[in-house]
Amino acid sequence: MNYKIPRGTFDIIPPQSAKWNYVKDVFRRVASSFGYEEITTPIFEMAELFERSSGESSDVVQKEMYRFTDQKGRTFALRPEGTAPVVRAFVENHLDKTAAHSKFYYMGPMFRYDRPQAGRYRQFYQYGIEFIGSNNPYYDAEVIALEQMFLKELGLKDFRLEINSVGCGNCSKEYEKALREFFQPVFDKLCEDCQNRYENNPRRILDCKVPSCKELRHGAPSQLDYLDDDCQDHFEKARLYLEQMDVDYVVNPSIVRGLDYYTNTAFEFIVDSLGAQNTIAGGGRYNGLIEQIGGRATPAVGFAGGFERLILALESQGISFPEELAPDVYVIAMGESAESYAMRPMQAIRKAGIYAEYNPDKSSFKSQMKAADQSKARYAMIIGEEEVTLDKPMLKNLSDGTQENLSLNQIIDRIKDN
């Protein structure tokens, strides 16, 4: 084998591809029932789009972005996430001026240079929802309810929703200041990672798994105590709507989003059994992003989910996917004249929308019957010298063993009847 797939990437081949299509179909259906429409953007954009939107100091920008320059020296990046491109498209198509609000869903590959492990890949596939155009907390609840309905529709069990509010530009900064003041006296006792977090993202100290850091954060201030009146009200209303829509959640004040543009509501859907990479979807409100990208200030909320992790979770829970496609009819022909005769009824059957399978490489009659059986076809259409003379193939019901010589029309009717 001379060529190998790049690290952290994977092929989606049958029968796995059928599972992916099924999950995508369900997502499309659920998104449509909430009025969301599909948007597709390029998989690469100007690198600056992500640098500005995600935040220069974010891990995504600092070390995970696939950057490249083209023949004219322009710097692009393979998209590490889906929201910034959607917002770019929104602004570039003047939707900030022409639409009261926009409801988008998307799916496609994202790219991050990260060390692969189960549930984490360098090219991975996300689905996402973006609602742009209102600060009404109803929409926070709507996008969350959509994701929950999607997961339930697939039959996923044992997942939980955690929500938080990270506040707006003002109260968020106040809170981080308070956090730094709280940890400042014990700075030397924090682990090395947390000492870095202290400057870059002090909220993450609340998430650290090192026991000593867990001790040190007892009594640390909570973002929820630092929300200003508007943010407080927004969070309460979003929670109320969730309750009214029967969406179960727990408030987790230590939820942090990795990208800089999030405001107010932040949330994650988590499946514990997945291991370290257990967040299957995450998102929140990003009221400042559109203006930051150059559009008119427009509030928005959305989320993204990972197909790999979702499918991993579904499989580990033994959830059934639609059965693989089995032929309706398996065509068996004996002898040269039968083989050429068989083409005509076979094509007619296919044209009628019936799945007919045929394997000319199987030599003996017996091996053809065996193949018909293994294919799980409902019927075998058997054609030999007699059938050619009669111009009536034999249709055999493979589950009860009955068989009968029938005209082409009779065959099609019979198969369509059940």
Place this chain on the structure above:
RNA sequence: GUGGAUGUAGUUCAAUGGCAGAGCACCGGAUUGUGGUUCCGGGCGUUGCGGGUUCGAGUCCCGUCAUCCACCCCA
């Protein structure tokens, strides 16, 4: 980017430093007109790749690549 585990047939796994094997799957056959069971037959695998030690390496050593686990980060 850091630490650890593992790489043998399509797959799941064997093989004290001494002839690379088995189950399952797959293919063919047991009178080219009747399928699931059964029986018979079918494997020359760069033992992930490259070096080294040795009379001899799947096995020991070094490097490398990949996967997995944890950290980190996140979907």
